[in-house]
Amino acid sequence: MPACVFFSLDETLELHERLDLIGGRIALLLPFEVGFTWIIPGIAIAAVLVLLLLRLVLSLPPSVRNGIILAGATFVAGAVVVETIGGYWINNNGMTWHFFALVLIEETLEMAGIALCLASLLHLLEFKRHDGGTAYRMAERVPEQSGRPRIFR
The missing domain is CATH 1.20.120 (Four Helix Bundle (Hemerythrin (Met), subunit A))
Structure with a gap:
């Protein structure tokens, strides 16, 4: 970065x-x-x-x-x-x-x-949708190239 x-x-x-x-x-x-x-x-x-x-x-x-x-x-x-x-x-x-x-x-x-x-x-970030917005964090692993973003739990 x-x-x-x-x-x-x-x-x-x-x-x-x-x-x-x-x-x-x-x-x-x-x-x-x-x-x-x-x-x-x-x-x-x-x-x-x-x-x-x-x-x-x-x-x-x-x-x-x-x-x-x-x-x-x-x-x-x-x-x-x-x-x-x-x-x-x-x-x-x-x-x-x-x-x-x-x-x-x-x-x-x-x-x-x-x-x-x-x-x-x-690609190193994961995100999670909340009612009030979106939270981001470093990904534990990079998602596969499936075209869909990986959302953490």
Whole structure:
């Protein structure tokens, strides 16, 4: 859950773009061109985050684990892959409609990754309807994929 909150904050505050200072210095040492230089330290931060959370994610039930892995891959596809392509495009061609289409794809993938992460984590909750509302608690086990939510007694 903290990773999902961080991804949301990053999108809102554009934190990753602030890594350009560090990335710009590192990019000077590389034998190839990098579109947006924040990607260099961004990949390192993402790798550390993956290493820190790997044991936790692997311990989750398969449906939740697979959803979180898919969410991370979707987010990274937008944040790193599509944004790298966008960086190359803007450096070589300027701000054409193609660049804005790439931004749209990038942002859509990032937000879809966040939504998939949250949806996967919601599988860890059980709920019980009361006269006055609904009660939630951590699930003892993740319900089978029958399409019906499991209600605790």
